[in-house]
Amino acid sequence: MTYLREARALATATIVNYVPFVRAFLNDRFGKGRVTLSRLCAGDVVRFAQRQAQRMQPKRAKLLTAALRSFLRYARYRGDITLDLSAAVPVVANWAMPSIPRGIAPDQTRQLLASIDRRSKTGLRDYAILLLLARLGLRAGEVVSLELGDIDWSAGRLCVRGKSTQCNELPLPADVGKAIATYLIRGRPRSTCRRVFLRARAPITGFSGPSGVGSVVRHAIQHAGIDAPTRGAHQFRHGLATEMLCHGASLGEIGELLGHQHPQTTTIYTKVDIKALRTLAVPWPGGVQ
Incomplete structure (x- = not known):
């Protein structure tokens, strides 16, 4: 945890979320036996990640893979493993902005x-x-x-x-x-x-x-x-962001209030302003059918 907090500068909440995934991975691979990280191979990582991700929503599956990569990088940093097994962690499919945020009215x-x-x-x-x-x-x-x-x-x-x-x-x-x-x-x-x-x-x-x-x-x-x-x-x-957008706030203003570190995170809210998006629609050639 000290490595994640000091070397990786991760928030405490993120670290707390990582721990159960790492514990589940080690238990899956070694059971009640002795944990010997040098015995890990890429197949162990891939099988566990794929099997677990099938039961999860994409967001949680991404948290799982992030936890595994972080742990395996740390294991290599300590010298417990020699190969970069973090590269074997599968990538979770993540279509950009798959759904409209569900905000309370x-x-x-x-x-x-x-x-x-x-x-x-x-x-x-x-x-x-x-x-x-x-x-x-x-x-x-x-x-x-x-x-x-x-x-x-x-x-x-x-x-x-x-x-x-x-x-x-x-x-x-x-x-x-x-x-x-x-x-x-x-x-x-x-x-x-x-x-x-x-x-x-x-x-x-x-x-x-x-x-x-x-x-x-x-x-x-x-x-x-x-x-x-x-x-x-x-x-x-989500409800606050939607309301601000409907009242003319810019994505930059919304992102600043919500504490978004990356502008891309805020762009998901453009999907909820249907009225504004309709003004950008190109008229159908020949008029309405």
């Missing part, structure tokens, strides 16, 4: 927020979390890792640590700031933990991972009885 977001019972401490927490997702498009992991020192109340700004270790500063909308402040004053349990959002049950500490925020979203949607596109937190990110 603005009226559904308003209905969801209105359904939260802010008379309870848990409700105050969940309301603030949902506002962060809806108004700033944060990833679940970014909400989880948010710490008390990341909020500059006097400047009205928020330091968000995304997939990289760099801090992305975002303006803190007044309603979001008010929701967080109300939770900190009236809803947050006493704790030495510096995370902004804490578990409601013992042990009183921060969420262990993005799944904690996912659980908040899922329960809120179920309670509100909303027919949302998905049950996950990412739909708010």
Whole structure:
């Protein structure tokens, strides 16, 4: 993990996601016997990757292959293997922008927020979390890792640590700031933990991972009885980007808010603005048939 964090500069969430894949690969190859990396061959890598990828969605299969490549490069770096077995990891087919992002609609977001019972401490927490997702498009992991020192109340700004270790500063909308402040004053349990959002049950500490925020979203949607596109937190990110695009924001502005490192990542949202895309369509020769 130290190699991935320091030499590869990978985010903690990425490292956590890699570990189960590597463990499964080693267990598949060596079982309960002694792990001898020098015995690995390209066939072991290919068979495992192909067999596992068949059961996965493309996005998760790509995470699997990335984890294997990273592990095999590290094994070679340590001298445990001599060949570059990372080159044997198959490439997962990935058609560019295969589907339209499934974003939650603005009226559904308003209905969801209105359904939260802010008379309870848990409700105050969940309301603030949902506002962060809806108004700033944060990833679940970014909400989880948010710490008390990341909020500059006097400047009205928020330091968000995304997939990289760099801090992305975002303006803190007044309603979001008010929701967080109300939770900190009236809803947050006493704790030495510096995370902004804490578990409601013992042990009183921060969420262990993005799944904690996912659980908040899922329960809120179920309670509100909303027919949302998905049950996950990412739909708010897609919904915000879609809404910004429909109101004239540029892809650059959307990418900056969402913390995209590469411009190509933001171009997927051009598929949701059907009205704008229709203006680019070439008229059919001879008129409408």
